[in-house]
Amino acid sequence: MPVLSDTVEQPAERVPRRRGVFGNVGKSILDVLQIMGEAVALFVATMRQIRLSRRTWGRVMVQMVRIGTDTLPLTFLVSLFVGMVLVIQTAEQLEQYTQEILGSVVGLAMTKELGPVIMAFLIAGRAGSAIAAEIGSMNVYDEINALKTMDIDPIRFLSVPRVIAMTVALPTLVLYADITGILGGAVVVALDPAVKISVRQYFDNLTQWVNFKDIVVGLIKGMAFGLIVSVVSCTFGFRTKGGAEGVATSTTAAVVWSFVLIIIFDYFIVRLAILF
């Protein structure tokens, strides 16, 4: 039998206190630290939950298709035009000197910087936002709680396949973007009368300057950015609260945080790569 009560202690009335400038700054800093802490905790939990089971790999493959294969046409279009723009812009600047270095400019820019960063931005905007929105909706509509009541770990079920898939898919897309961008440059070299070098000269110069290490560093960046985008997107998905508006807020925040972290980590990876 329950203990019945007709009288209930009334909660003391709470008077909301206004925060000053320092209060607001302090709260913002605490919020940022909270999100970073949650992201690190999610990363650690995800790494712990990785199991080499058939079921996990099945889910990874589904995500690989969504993140990787479905993005191929967009990747092709974006990187092709990046390579084309790069050639046309640089060719104009180099007209007074020599256009013979166009191949190395495009090759190094694509493999070392533009390929990884543009692909990471593209994936953050397309797949990262989708992950944050999907997990966010699942959170809002109790689907994650349903998993918990079924003794299914949401990290293992949702986060692990997405993190693995994006960490593997992004470097693959970077390589694809590098090749497409370089080919886009070659198309402009072949067709644009403003470019005074031959396609052969373009590729000779490119192969002379772009070495294996440049490509590997680009792929390592791709892996790191894939990890960052997936962990950030899952973190914001899991911390979503408050219906459709909450999902929208989380999705936007996941993309913004991903962009900022990609740029910050880009610097540190380049710095490390120069050391070795």
Add this chain to the structure above:
Amino acid sequence: MAETRGVSIDVQDLRKSYNGVPVLTGVDLRIEAGEIMVIVGGSGEGKSVLLRHIAGLEHPDAGTIRLNGLDLQEYLHLPPEKKPFRLSMVFQSSALLNSLSVAENVSLRLKEHRTHSDHEIRRIVSTCLDQVELAGTEDKMPSDLSGGMRKRVAIARALAVEPQIILYDEPTADLDPILTEQIGQLVRQIQEARGTTQVVVAHNLTLAGRIGTHIAVLHEGRIVDYQPAQELARSTNPHTQEFLRATELRVESNHA
């Protein structure tokens, strides 16, 4: 499917506040094995919060919950294969995974924990969907189903693991009276067939009276009335009376 029997639930002095606002202010409730306990109360009184505590989805500020004498926290930390009994929950929003088919939703827990062969899982899914009168919907996606069907799939998913406890959060919310009646009958059938302990959070006193073994009235975070279902109408508790009057008014206005 093997016959399952229910387990008891013992809630003692459960308290919970959110951002300093108390929601549960000392809930004491004993639910006997195999009974259907219906928790009623107005909106925002803490019914769903209480249910989520019993499901282990929320951590109380104070108080304990025991399932068959076993502390809930201890139960939650046991690996799934070592849990002495299973608990399922049917959420207000149904909470079906939209990327999975009906059969995949119903069999999710069985597949994840690899407790049954594929053949057995197919049989269990078919039996559970039969029980909720949704045979033949195995390959449909949740988006192809009506609200009532989604709710019944959620019940089939809960049944698939042969739980000893099923918790329902507003199972008839947004459903028409016919579907409400069907869900009520289903809850009754589950109790008769399996003896499962069932806790139903509801607004609908008429339904509560029809399906419940006992009814508990939650007001301002506490149980203010507790009655066998048949005796609820005779309760002298002012909150229960207020609730009963509101229900009568609603019925009258529906008849008018």
